[in-house]
Amino acid sequence: MxxxxxxxxxxxxxxxxxxxxxxxxxxxxxxxxxxxxxxxxxxxxxxxxxxxxxxxxxxxxxxxxxxxxxxxxxxxxxxxxxxxxxxxxxxxxxxxxxxxxxxxxxxxxxxxxxxxxxxxxxxxxxxxSDSLLYPAAVRGLAAEHARRAPAAAPWVARLTEREAEVLRHVATGLTNAEIAERIGVGPATVKSHVAAVLAKLGARDRTQAVILAYESGFVRT
Amino acid sequence: MxxxxxxxxxxxxxxxxxxxxxxxxxxxxxxxxxxxxxxxxxxxxxxxxxxxxxxxxxxxxxxxxxxxxxxxxxxxxxxxxxxxxxxxxxxxxxxxxxxxxxxxxxxxxxxxxxxxxxxxxxxxxxxxSDSLLYPAAVRGLAAEHARRAPAAAPWVARLTEREAEVLRHVATGLTNAEIAERIGVGPATVKSHVAAVLAKLGARDRTQAVILAYESGFVRT
DNA sequence: AACCGTCTCCGCCGCGCGGGGGAGAGGCCC
DNA sequence: GGGCCTCTCCCCCGCGCGGCGGAGACGGTT
The missing domain is CATH 3.40.50.2300 (Response regulator)
Structure with a gap:
């Protein structure tokens, strides 16, 4: 540390x-x-x-x-x-x-x-870990507040349109190459966006990003 | 067969x-x-x-x-x-x-x-395999098939105790090495368990496994 | 005109991960 | 005793991924 x-x-x-x-x-x-x-x-x-x-x-x-x-x-x-x-x-x-x-x-x-x-x-x-405390802390300390607070995760505001789009695809289990194909850009571009998303979310890898996406309500179960 | x-x-x-x-x-x-x-x-x-x-x-x-x-x-x-x-x-x-x-x-x-x-x-x-079929359409996720989108809740029953434990840790964003340290076994063992989980869930990688864990309610948001 | 944010893409590099094998120990059931 | 399952751990291999640094183009702001 x-x-x-x-x-x-x-x-x-x-x-x-x-x-x-x-x-x-x-x-x-x-x-x-x-x-x-x-x-x-x-x-x-x-x-x-x-x-x-x-x-x-x-x-x-x-x-x-x-x-x-x-x-x-x-x-x-x-x-x-x-x-x-x-x-x-x-x-x-x-x-x-x-x-x-x-x-x-x-x-x-x-x-x-x-x-x-x-x-x-x-x-x-x-x-x-690189995880955000936000969801867990809210759930643990004030569960009822978390429930009636629908608001998107705070960090979503910091994601650009493209980054949010990429994150949505990451959260469906696609690889960078597949995302690239799907949104019509090069694989390198997707890599850049994913890297930006990971940095902004404080996530270490795409798996943690997906977890945060679920925990924050960015994607709904 | x-x-x-x-x-x-x-x-x-x-x-x-x-x-x-x-x-x-x-x-x-x-x-x-x-x-x-x-x-x-x-x-x-x-x-x-x-x-x-x-x-x-x-x-x-x-x-x-x-x-x-x-x-x-x-x-x-x-x-x-x-x-x-x-x-x-x-x-x-x-x-x-x-x-x-x-x-x-x-x-x-x-x-x-x-x-x-x-x-x-x-x-x-x-x-x-031990995989399960579960159309993505039901989850309301993708209109298109998320390639091999398996698993509802029932597969949980097919996971062994250890595998379920490992999956829970995977779903918190830990690496294999970290999981190994946390549950007190070798990294190779965790790899085996993760591989078993992926096979049973029909997931391609740990990211898809996490998605399935959330979508199926195995872990709660 | 200078600036900045966004989107696009390029290398290189190390490593965690997943696939595909196998193997031994202990427990349970028939 | 012999299967069968679970858990443990090992090898090798390829590759997707993430970190790093850079770059050009566009559009809006100042």
């Missing part, structure tokens, strides 16, 4: 409430494989701390002074060569800011009332 | 309409590797004919006098040591009986308006 010690996941906490930061730190530091390497009380501070520490995961509050969590997320993801996974932390599950954060590339979100094990598990999940 | 001649697939036809049986017979007998060894006009007749002929594959109409195709399927699968693969044949793709048939263990179903090549291919497929 980290350059210094691959077996330890390095975490930065960004929240304007000291109490929250402390609580998170206590929980995370109790785990041998997790290490809190920095804290920030504002969005701007979060950006600089992250740049300095280069953590694996950032727990980011949405509502913070100066620069909010969304802007901070944007700046971190946009300005770093190898940005960390950013998990948005919020109090209210229907916080509209959350979706903004996800739209700019956050890896998922967590509720502040989440149990310690959930928190720990979530950090490990985003650090280890 | 058959005890007498391994290279020939022996088929029994069960349909109350003579026309249908004849049509099927003509199509199948035209293939050198397929042989129609019996016909039945009722469910009860189907059971006895199958017991006597011990075919590799049965093409079974759902709607038949005396005993319907579901009951007949149930009796055949439940009462024989080495039951044949039973493919349910129906006119309407949204026939609710079809799902009942699949639930009691039918290997899949075919539409009566299927092309001859589809019919022949389907018989060969079920005879050869």
């Amino acid at each position: 980290s350059a210094a010690n691959p077996s330890v996941t390095r975490v930065v906490l960004a929240d304007d409430e000291r109490m929250v930061r402390t609580a998170l730190r206590v929980i995370l530091d109790a785990e041998p494989d997790l290490e809190v390497v920095g804290e920030a009380a504002t969005g701007a501070e979060a950006v600089s701390v992250v740049r300095a520490e280069r953590p694996d995961v950032v727990l980011m509050d949405v509502r913070m002074p100066e620069i909010d969590g969304i802007r901070a997320t944007e700046q971190i993801l946009g300005g770093m060569a190898e940005p960390p996974r950013i998990v948005v932390v919020t109090t209210f599950e229907n916080d509209s800011y959350v979706y903004d954060a996800l739209r700019v590339g956050a890896a998922g979100f967590l509720l502040k009332r989440a149990a310690a094990e959930e928190l720990v598990g979530a950090v490990r999940l985003v650090a280890r | 058959s005890a007498a001649n391994p290279s020939v697939t022996r088929v029994v036809l069960a349909d109350d309409e003579r026309m249908v049986r004849t049509a099927l017979r003509v199509i199948l007998d035209a293939e050198p590797d397929l042989e129609v060894v019996g016909e039945a006009a009722t469910g009860a007749e189907a059971v006895s004919v199958v017991r006597a002929e011990r075919p590799d594959v049965v093409l079974m109409d759902v709607r038949m006098p005396e005993i319907d195709g579901i009951r007949a399927t149930e009796q055949i699968l439940g009462g024989m040591a080495e039951p044949p693969r039973i493919v349910v044949v129906t006119t309407f793709e949204n026939d609710s009986y079809v799902y009942d048939a699949l639930r009691v263990g039918a290997a899949g179903f075919l539409l009566k308006r299927a092309a001859a090549e589809e019919l022949v291919g389907a018989v060969r497929l079920v005879a050869r």
Whole structure:
């Protein structure tokens, strides 16, 4: 996970409430494989701390002074060569800011009332795999909200028309060559689109992309 | 395939309409590797004919006098040591009986308006592998056939414990190596299990397997 | 006119994956 | 005791895939 010690996941906490930061730190530091390497009380501070520490995961509050969590997320993801996974932390599950954060590339979100094990598990999940927390977290913490929230996955907005089309074909089990034939472009082009989709979804391979497509409701069962 | 001649697939036809049986017979007998060894006009007749002929594959109409195709399927699968693969044949793709048939263990179903090549291919497929037939049209997915689109829920029963476990992990986006680590076996073993799962599901690769897992409800969104 | 996003396509490279074999151990059933 | 299934693991091989870097064309924005 980290350059210094691959077996330890390095975490930065960004929240304007000291109490929250402390609580998170206590929980995370109790785990041998997790290490809190920095804290920030504002969005701007979060950006600089992250740049300095280069953590694996950032727990980011949405509502913070100066620069909010969304802007901070944007700046971190946009300005770093190898940005960390950013998990948005919020109090209210229907916080509209959350979706903004996800739209700019956050890896998922967590509720502040989440149990310690959930928190720990979530950090490990985003650090280890490339999966997004969004669907699982929503299902686990506020299932009813997830159900009545039909909205397409946040990352869909970031996919171009072509990329979305390609993803739909990927999600029916076609190979790149088959997709190319079907949409009338070259195989290399499909490769490019698939690569773009994987990058935007944070998926490692097409299989994970398909999973995310289902979990997010991009394709319906 | 058959005890007498391994290279020939022996088929029994069960349909109350003579026309249908004849049509099927003509199509199948035209293939050198397929042989129609019996016909039945009722469910009860189907059971006895199958017991006597011990075919590799049965093409079974759902709607038949005396005993319907579901009951007949149930009796055949439940009462024989080495039951044949039973493919349910129906006119309407949204026939609710079809799902009942699949639930009691039918290997899949075919539409009566299927092309001859589809019919022949389907018989060969079920005879050869543990694969199941399941038209994509029913899932409302693709109007066109998603090449080999198998599997409803019933195939889950045919997966061993280990295979099901592996599939669950595949459906979370893990690589073979990761699955191996997680369940505590060697990578080669996982490969074997994955290969078995793919064969039984009729999937070409893990991506298609994941799609089938979602579509069939094996994993829930 | 300069810029940027999108779509198109080209290499090269490493590797995970799937196909096709096989083989041994343990358990269950007849 | 002999089948049969399940689970375990091995080999070799080909290839689709994903990462990487680049490039040209078009259209809209500024």
